[in-house]
């Protein structure tokens with residue numbers, strides 16, 4: 001069986017937020033004061049997450065990404081990855097991480113069967129990185145990236161949220177990381193998520209401008225077809241580089257028509273869209289009536305809540321839905 005929503009998009013990916021907790025407080029993502037967190041009993045257990053995945057592969061959803069919050073702060077995350085890796089029908093399993101704990105975790109992640117990683121990194125300058133993340137140590141992330149490359153992880157992506165006046169002077173340096181590394185550096189347009197985040201008017205830079213900045217010093221060539229997990233990113237390469245550049249233009253050129261995913265929040269809500277649309281309470285079903293029919297029905301209802309296009313500006317914070 002496959003899930004096709006009412007706009008004829010086939011849903012084949014699930015993004016799973018495993019925790020709202022994070023060891024960083026990035027200025028565009030979390031308020032400095034911290035957050036009111038969900039009680040532990042209301043967070044899905046690993047067994048519940050695995051039972052969801054076991055069911056969704058029968059619905060044609062075969063590609064999974066763990067996110068958060070910060071997935072590597074959830075205790076024994078490698079056990080979840082191992083459990084998911086044993087589910088028949090899982091074709092792709094990725095993690096999005098801030099990389100702070102990556103160096104120490106890299107080996108167990110490799111052994112757990114994890115396919116690939118996206119690492120968020122918004123500055124290559126240690127003091128700027130510390131300011132953006134409100135306390136993070138750049139070297140921890142750089143060491144983690146080198147370690148996963150060393151261990152042979154493929155399709156590694158570095159996610160850079162592009163922010164005018166904050167890291168636009170580093171786009172060239174970021175792009176040049178791909179010259180000698182087989183990684184994808186992807187520039188993500190800044191999305192205003194809540195009132196406490198940065199002022200989007202001041203900080204937003206569209207993909208077209210990011211490309212202009214990089215093209216000043218580099219010759220870019222477009223790539224087709226996209227690589228594994230590229231989704232709606234536009235891909236380029238600096239001529240002669242080993243790696244690629246990706247551009248995610250959710251604001252300037254929304255790609256909702258290509259959106260093929262649902263999102264599961266850490267407290268068990270099945271969300272139809274990051275920025276708009278409704279949600280289904282899957283946890284109630286998992287804890288009361290987890291029949292095949294009830295779960296299938298929940299996924300079909302969630303898919304049908306997907307709007308044809310998002311409303312432009314979100315009213316959610318990333319930690320709840322999972323970026």
Ligand code: SAM
Nearest residue numbers: 029068069070096097098120159190191318323
């Ligand atoms: N803790 C993990 C990490 O840092 O990658 C996973 C969660 S984080 C919310 C997932 C992604 O969302 C990161 O790549 C982050 O940069 C991105 N993100 C968060 N807030 C954003 C915003 N306001 N605009 C664009 N991307 C954002």
